[in-house]
Amino acid sequence: MACGKDGEQDSRIGGIAASIRVVPDFPKKGIMFQDITTLLLDPKAFKNTVDLFVERYIGKDVSVVAGIEARGFIFGPPIALAIGAKFVPLRKPRKLPGEVISEKYVLEYGTDCLEMHVGAVQPGDHALVVDDLIATGGTLCAAMNLLERAGAEVVECACVIELPELKGREKLNGKPLYVLVESR
Ligand SMILES: O=P(O)(O)OC[C@H]1O[C@H](OP(=O)(O)OP(=O)(O)O)[C@H](O)[C@@H]1O
Numbered sequence: 001m002a003c004g005k006d007g008e009q010d011s012r013i014g015g016i017a018a019s020i021r022v023v024p025d026f027p028k029k030g031i032m033f034q035d036i037t038t039l040l041l042d043p044k045a046f047k048n049t050v051d052l053f054v055e056r057y058i059g060k061d062v063s064v065v066a067g068i069e070a071r072g073f074i075f076g077p078p079i080a081l082a083i084g085a086k087f088v089p090l091r092k093p094r095k096l097p098g099e100v101i102s103e104k105y106v107l108e109y110g111t112d113c114l115e116m117h118v119g120a121v122q123p124g125d126h127a128l129v130v131d132d133l134i135a136t137g138g139t140l141c142a143a144m145n146l147l148e149r150a151g152a153e154v155v156e157c158a159c160v161i162e163l164p165e166l167k168g169r170e171k172l173n174g175k176p177l178y179v180l181v182e183s184r
C-alpha cells in the first residue's frame with residue numbers, strides 16, 4: 001500500500017479506493033469485479049493515481065514501462081511520459097504486427113497469452129510492469145517472463161488494486177509489487 005515516509009497511508013489513497021466500483025458476479029458468478037472505469041471518470045482520483053506512481057519511480061533509472069493489455073494501457077503511458085521511459089505494450093495474441101515472443105498464463109476466469117515485439121526491449125533495460133490489478137498473479141508473471149527473456153531487469157510491478165485473498169504476490173518469485181489499494 002502507498003505510505004508516506006512516516007508509514008502513514010497517503011491521504012490520496014482513500015479517494016482512489018472510493019472511486020473504484022465493485023460489481024458482484026461479473027463477468028461470472030462469484031467474481032467481485034473491480035471496475036476502474038469509475039476511477040477514470042474522476043479526474044482527481046485518476047491524476048492522484050498516476051502521480052503516486054510517478055513520485056515513486058521518477059529518478060529511479062526505469063528505462064521501460066511495460067503496460068499489460070488492456071487496462072495497463074490506461075495507467076502505463078502517463079507514467080512512462082512523466083518519468084522519461086519508453087512505453088512497451090504487452091498485447092493479447094495476434095495484435096502485434098512484428099515478430100513477437102509469447103507467454104501463456106492462467107487467469108482467475110480462464111487462460112490467456114501475452115505477446116511482446118522482439119527488439120522493443122534491450123538487454124540492460126530496467127523495466128517497470130504496470131497493470132490495473134493483480135488477482136492470481138499469472139498475468140504479471142507472464143509479463144515479467146517476457147521482459148526477462150528479452151534481457152531486461154524487472155525493477156518492480158505496479159498495480160492500482162490487489163486482491164490479497166488470491167495471493168498473487170506469492171507468484172512473483174520475490175519481485176517487489178507496489179499497489180495503491182486492496183479490493184473491497
Ligand atoms: O492476476 P491475474 O489473475 O493474472 O489477473 C489480473 C489481470 O486480469 C485483468 O485483465 P483481463 O485478463 O481480464 O483482461 P482485460 O484487461 O483485457 O480486460 C486485469 O486487468 C489483469 O491484467
Ligand SMILES: Nc1ncnc2[nH]cnc12
Binds near residue numbers: 031033133135163
Ligand atoms: N476481480 C477482478 N476484477 C477486475 N479485474 C479482474 N481481473 C481478474 N480478476 C478481476
